[in-house]
Amino acid sequence: MPPLSIWFVRSALVHLMLGFTFGALMLGNKGAPFDARMWQLRPAHMELLLVGWLIQLAMGVAFWIAPRWWEPPRRGNVTGAYAAFGLLNGGLWLVILGSLFRLPPGWTFVGRVLEAAAAGAFLWHLWPRIVGREG
């Protein structure tokens, strides 16, 4: 597994655990209420699991297993993939902090822009690698 995939997958695992923790707090609070503010964790719970866990895991695994070139560099130009890692995590946390601390909507907007840029950067890297055996 290449180093960038290790970063992606480990970051995905951290977000999975945080997302499960927020989910368990909300579900527990539904069964035996202990703090009315728990429901405010819902947007962060969704962001952590959909973007932080699912998308990040998909990117990490795609970077690892998508077809490679015969000649080095075998994964082609990896700049877009590294940029995607930074952009995705930066954007994700702007959205999460914005929802948790009820920050101005600009935080969520900038976060979403970074997430979209991450998708674009990753696509830029991966596009040439999506080929059949015949190339």
Next chain:
Amino acid sequence: MPNLTRWYIRTSFLYLAAALLVGLALAWRAATPLPGFFARLQPVYVHLFLVGWVTQLIFGTVYWLFPRPEEERFHERMGWATYALINIGLLLRAVSEPLGAPPGGFWGWVLVISAVLQWLGGLGFVITTWPRTRLHKKRRR
């Protein structure tokens, strides 16, 4: 494909079918008055999809695809424990949440237990998967 992966994938597709049936009940409720139990199925529907199907499909595939662990016996036991925790937790949720019992009552505490079990399942998956994210290394024979 390891035995645990087969269980994960088959179970995940059962949850997919269950989620689609619950979705059918929710759509039916929009046209016909049904008991309150059905109105409270919405979060169950979402979680049957996302935990029951998507998450378990991923857990099973990761168990199969990722580089082999160093401690295979521990890894396998933890894998089965994770499978049991996630599924018991999710099934308890699917039963207790729509019952809509008063919070703090019997079904409310079942919901708390389901939350704890699913959280432990997530933790088990992270503990077993983390060491498997490593640079390629030839296995010792």
